[in-house]
Amino acid sequence: MPNDHELPLDQEKQNEPKIKVERKEGEPTSAFKGASWGALLVGVTAYLIGLFNATMELNEKGYYFAVLVFGLYASVSLQKAVRDKEEGIPVTGIYYGISWLALVVSISLMGIGLYNAGSIVLSEKGFYGMSFVLSIFAAITVQKNIRDTQKARERD
Numbered sequence: 001m002p003n004d005h006e007l008p009l010d011q012e013k014q015n016e017p018k019i020k021v022e023r024k025e026g027e028p029t030s031a032f033k034g035a036s037w038g039a040l041l042v043g044v045t046a047y048l049i050g051l052f053n054a055t056m057e058l059n060e061k062g063y064y065f066a067v068l069v070f071g072l073y074a075s076v077s078l079q080k081a082v083r084d085k086e087e088g089i090p091v092t093g094i095y096y097g098i099s100w101l102a103l104v105v106s107i108s109l110m111g112i113g114l115y116n117a118g119s120i121v122l123s124e125k126g127f128y129g130m131s132f133v134l135s136i137f138a139a140i141t142v143q144k145n146i147r148d149t150q151k152a153r154e155r156d
Contacts, residue, residue, distance in 0.1 A: 025152060025154055026151060028144075039134060042138075044135050045063055065134075074105075075137075078103050081095060107136075110132050114129060115120055
């Protein structure tokens with residue numbers, strides 16, 4: 001008979017109105033946030049799994065890992081500097097310039113490294129290039145979503 005007592009509780013839970021969480025004005029949707037985080041995780045994970053399974057020397061793996069971390073940081077830093085400047089938040093010219101330079105240097109290091117990598121077949125080069133670009137783009141989007149969500153919640 002314990003099932004008889006559980007049934008009314010389950011029915012009560014089903015009859016309770018579901019509370020819909022309202023999205024604030026300017027806040028990205030949950031789907032967009034999830035897609036952005038998913039893209040970042042897929043890009044970085046694929047890149048790191050590729051490095052782990054690669055037959056290259058450890059110093060080469062370290063180079064490609066450092067370029068990924070540098071690229072992620074540079075892209076987020078540039079996104080923040082551009083957004084701050086657009087919103088009228090003071091950004092020094094040197095920081096803005098260094099942010100652009102860091103992103104260009106990280107992309108160049110990846111391109112030059114892959115071009116000169118004789119031990120990596122062309123399909124692997126494409127894989128590293130695409131997962132690098134996906135990771136950078138996703139990092140920018142995740143940072144934008146975090147900032148938009150914070151700004152939308154501060155308005156209320």
